[in-house]
Amino acid sequence: MRVVAALGGNALLQRGQALSAANQRRNVRAAARSLAPVAQDHELVISHGNGPQVGLLALQGSAYTEVEPYPLDILDAETEGMIGYVLQQELGNELPFQTPVVTLLTQIEVDPDDPAFKDPSKPIGPLYTAERARQLAGEKGWTFKADGQSMRRVVASPLPRRIYGLKPVEWMLDHGAVVVCAGGGGIPVAHVDEPVPAGRRLVGVEAVIDKDRASALLAAEIGAEMLAIITDVDAVYLDWGTPQQRAIRRTGPDALGAQAFAAGSMGPKVAAAREFVQRTGGHAVIGSIADAARLVSGQAGTLVSAQAGEPEMASGGSG
Amino acid sequence: MRVVAALGGNALLQRGQALSAANQRRNVRAAARSLAPVAQDHELVISHGNGPQVGLLALQGSAYTEVEPYPLDILDAETEGMIGYVLQQELGNELPFQTPVVTLLTQIEVDPDDPAFKDPSKPIGPLYTAERARQLAGEKGWTFKADGQSMRRVVASPLPRRIYGLKPVEWMLDHGAVVVCAGGGGIPVAHVDEPVPAGRRLVGVEAVIDKDRASALLAAEIGAEMLAIITDVDAVYLDWGTPQQRAIRRTGPDALGAQAFAAGSMGPKVAAAREFVQRTGGHAVIGSIADAARLVSGQAGTLVSAQAGEPEMASGGSG
Numbered sequence: 001m002r003v004v005a006a007l008g009g010n011a012l013l014q015r016g017q018a019l020s021a022a023n024q025r026r027n028v029r030a031a032a033r034s035l036a037p038v039a040q041d042h043e044l045v046i047s048h049g050n051g052p053q054v055g056l057l058a059l060q061g062s063a064y065t066e067v068e069p070y071p072l073d074i075l076d077a078e079t080e081g082m083i084g085y086v087l088q089q090e091l092g093n094e095l096p097f098q099t100p101v102v103t104l105l106t107q108i109e110v111d112p113d114d115p116a117f118k119d120p121s122k123p124i125g126p127l128y129t130a131e132r133a134r135q136l137a138g139e140k141g142w143t144f145k146a147d148g149q150s151m152r153r154v155v156a157s158p159l160p161r162r163i164y165g166l167k168p169v170e171w172m173l174d175h176g177a178v179v180v181c182a183g184g185g186g187i188p189v190a191h192v193d194e195p196v197p198a199g200r201r202l203v204g205v206e207a208v209i210d211k212d213r214a215s216a217l218l219a220a221e222i223g224a225e226m227l228a229i230i231t232d233v234d235a236v237y238l239d240w241g242t243p244q245q246r247a248i249r250r251t252g253p254d255a256l257g258a259q260a261f262a263a264g265s266m267g268p269k270v271a272a273a274r275e276f277v278q279r280t281g282g283h284a285v286i287g288s289i290a291d292a293a294r295l296v297s298g299q300a301g302t303l304v305s306a307q308a309g310e311p312e313m314a315s316g317g318s319g
Numbered sequence: 320m321r322v323v324a325a326l327g328g329n330a331l332l333q334r335g336q337a338l339s340a341a342n343q344r345r346n347v348r349a350a351a352r353s354l355a356p357v358a359q360d361h362e363l364v365i366s367h368g369n370g371p372q373v374g375l376l377a378l379q380g381s382a383y384t385e386v387e388p389y390p391l392d393i394l395d396a397e398t399e400g401m402i403g404y405v406l407q408q409e410l411g412n413e414l415p416f417q418t419p420v421v422t423l424l425t426q427i428e429v430d431p432d433d434p435a436f437k438d439p440s441k442p443i444g445p446l447y448t449a450e451r452a453r454q455l456a457g458e459k460g461w462t463f464k465a466d467g468q469s470m471r472r473v474v475a476s477p478l479p480r481r482i483y484g485l486k487p488v489e490w491m492l493d494h495g496a497v498v499v500c501a502g503g504g505g506i507p508v509a510h511v512d513e514p515v516p517a518g519r520r521l522v523g524v525e526a527v528i529d530k531d532r533a534s535a536l537l538a539a540e541i542g543a544e545m546l547a548i549i550t551d552v553d554a555v556y557l558d559w560g561t562p563q564q565r566a567i568r569r570t571g572p573d574a575l576g577a578q579a580f581a582a583g584s585m586g587p588k589v590a591a592a593r594e595f596v597q598r599t600g601g602h603a604v605i606g607s608i609a610d611a612a613r614l615v616s617g618q619a620g621t622l623v624s625a626q627a628g629e630p631e632m633a634s635g636g637s638g
Contacts, residue, residue, distance in 0.1 A: 018385070018386050019385075019386050020386040020387050021386075021387065021389045021390055021393055022387070056386075057379075057397075060376075060379035060380050061379050066337070066338075066445075067337050067338050067339040067340075067375075068339050068340065068341070070340045070401075071340055073404075074340055074401055074404065074405070077400040077401055077403070077404035077405075078376075078397040078398075078400045078401045079397075079400065080400045080404075081396040081397045081398065081399045081400025081401065081403070081424060082389075082393055082396055082397045082400065084396070084400070084424055085392075085393065085396035085399075085424050085426070085506055085523075086393070086396075088424060088426070089426060089508065089521050089522075089523070092483075092521060093520045093521060100484065100486060100487055102423055102424075102484060102487045103423065103424040104421055104422065104423060105400060105403055105404050105407060105421075105422040107404070107407070107408060126385075164411075165419065165421060167419060167494070168419055168421045168491060168494070168496060171490060171491070171494050172487060172490070175486070175487070175490050177487060187404055189408065201412045202408050202411060202412060203408075204404075204408070
């Protein structure tokens, strides 16, 4: 089976953990151990988030004031290098020596007129106190929104329209490689018409694409049978955070769409899972990195399937 | 013909230019224009330096003090993302739409006992005054050496021993793709034996591998017929910087080895060219990015060839 596994930022860096290289490597190593059996049984493409990391790079860059801060497309590309390398190395350590693991940089086209540019919503970087957020907003012109009790920087998150470099991903899979690509939702680009020399060019765009939406598009475009959206909770819950919370075991995409989920966290994952299933008739699953192999075999997480209808709840429940 | 083009840091960022994203993009765009005809006539693999960029990232990281500075292997990987993306995008803009341009992250094994770890020699980052260098050396424990009238940070630059991920590079070439890889000399890694779980693992190493030596090894391992070492001067000169300076047009590797060149700049390029020619019997050429296509066709630069003997000088001379 061809599987796209979208690793959430929270699967790579636990909430509240410092953004250190050591913490990231420890989490990536654990993720690689969980994903290795999937790579051995299936064609595996891994995408990943970059919210904490791209925010860190933006913060570092703005601390060094001798050059203009680097634009987000370049910082996105840097995070594809940073996270892709550690994933590639740790996965390589878990897999038989002859299994190639490759990381490809991925450009993804967005619409420069996407309404997201007028309403930044994607949280990046660390959590701040309200006071520090006000200070940074003043200094750097950044936008902040509440994240729990804290504040977090938000940037534009346009929809992915077209992924470049899909054929190389498929060529690598055909050769038996595990592919890391579309990291951080891909590097956002757009076409512009330039007068000299006349013609259309791709240019970078200041944004961070939602990695779940990008992964859903990627999975559909390369003909994946399954999209696994991997995070730090074991399933999608109804009435999350209340005494009545119940894990959904299996659901159809329409029935899932009738429920409301948090815009910043489970919302985009549910939207991406529904989009993939509705477009392709394949399966999507949402669950925890610790269960990676069981997610893919349908034994854990919330399975979204065109053949299912109303949400069926998990019996018992580990949440 | 299969060609590896190694782009020097000075071909991507002119000496003394600020390390801004805009300056880098302008230079990369010019480099892409020069390389496009080579990509259309040959199988092309592009590697690149990262000295200024990895130094910038180290500087930025150390300015943000809430986490430990990131190790050089991760910063090297970030520069493969940063530079690879812009190269990939700008080359894509110059080439026919159907030509795939891919960037692969590349791990390169080094020997942890390489003497380079005891004698840091690779200059990274910007130029400093002697006073600022002393200050940074005290604050961060960095090592500095003179670079012309200024000071520059130096880090360990061990020899590349083994390149991982060569097969994926060849698969992409077989599919007609232009490949960007081994950026910044590759990401330095080494094997360690770990007790739990028992076995050998690859881990990152704090270093910056010389990109010319890495490119020579890459070119030999993938069976390239030509290694083009591309910089900001149009040839290798004898008596460089004196009124008697003369550009070498063509030379054998042994005769070239009898000459002395600057350790920080032309020295490693000459060493890499000789190594490639002696090992493979292929051709190496050293020259300017502006002449890229003419370098590869043997009409410009300094050609190092097993069939040549004593250095033949260029008639006239553009230097």
